[in-house]
Amino acid sequence: MAKMGRATWLLTALAVASSMVAAQSPAIKIMPLGDSITGSPGCWRALLWRKLQDAKITNTDFVGTLPAQGCGFTYDGENEGHGGFLATGIVSNKQLPGWLSKTNPDVVMMHLGTNDVWNNKSPDEILAAFSTLLGQMRDSKKTMKILVAQIIPMNPPNCAQCAQGVVALNKAIPGWAAAKNTTDSPITVVDCWTGFDDAKDTNDGVHPNSSGNEKMANCWFDPLVRVLKS
Template sequence: MLRFMPVGDSMTIGSAGEHTWRYRVWQHLRATLDAPFKIVGPREALHDPATDGPDSYEYAPDVDPAFPRAHLAGWGEGWHHMVPLIGDAVRTHRADVLLVSLGLIDLGFYTNARQTADNVRRFVIDAREARPGVRMVMLPVIPNVRAAEDEAFAAEVTRFNELLAAEAAALHTDRSPVLLAPVPPGWDIDHDTYDGTHPNAAGEHKLAAAFADVMHEEWGYGERYGPSPSR
């Protein structure tokens, strides 16, 4: 049985009342993956804006009750925060595939592009020490509203994404492949987010498609995501 672990920041954990891209990926894999699988991870909660903490379990009303809510994601967390956690999480939950969306928080508050890329390498090494055959799909940092307004920050995002691509290529092995997903084609912060950063329903589908399509193309998992609903 394949075990997928979503790893990420606020774009991955989601907020109360949302579906999350994690849910969209689960729906897609359940419909198209011809193999048993699980979604695993040490956390289940959503971010609650009322308390500013991971205190909500109220997903969108139409979320399937069968959805496994497990993940390793946190509001305001980045590679910097996940490096100390990933080994134990992978070992405990026997994760086979990590779906990773991190970096915006690091570049915004903690580390520059080079330091963030160094943390990517530490993350991969620690994950492999826990499970040598673990597979990883990494999403580049998607430029947000701050990048649109701050040229220096935008340049740092671009630089990190270049370094991330180089690290993914260097760290890739046949036993433990590392794939780089694309920034979702046509991503528009006015259409695909509700605040210039965090995905709305349209953005959730685009993020899910980025992960699903590269897994299909490279590993034969499921099918291509197909056209995303507009909202």
């Protein structure tokens, strides 16, 4: 009985110590980076946060210089989703380093390139901007984990080239990511394209409606969880 009691005490002590270490572990800082699809209001982020909570994944801190917007419930919604911004413009205006220094993320979730396509930027131009942004992320933290979306389709009435432009960009992203991937700072390609219908899942051919937000939350969830657990 004495041995059993000692063993039980040891297991209890180990459990307590483990829970204390977990409680003291800092939250993983996640920056959602993009344009209005991410930030205005970007309620897929609210749904994603709630899915993480429901899965008991609570060691997260979403960060950014922009606040959460109303999505029907309270959520951790700081972000860098800047309406109208281009990846190429963020690079030319040297904006990302300042955002990174203010928030110090461990993980970046990037859904970017929609406005570049809308402005007739080629996949090569967009991916060159992605490469610069990637370098700035790694300068901020050499172990940065980056999730890059194959962006949702778009087909607004005043942009004849947009639908095929998104297809061309998304086709090029996996090869770019494979060439830039490193062990210390891995890149995960997130497929937000498949199953997304711009006619049914957007209000205007570009921005997600309620069904589109659900689909975007779902496309990010599993890849993000794998990164968080890594």
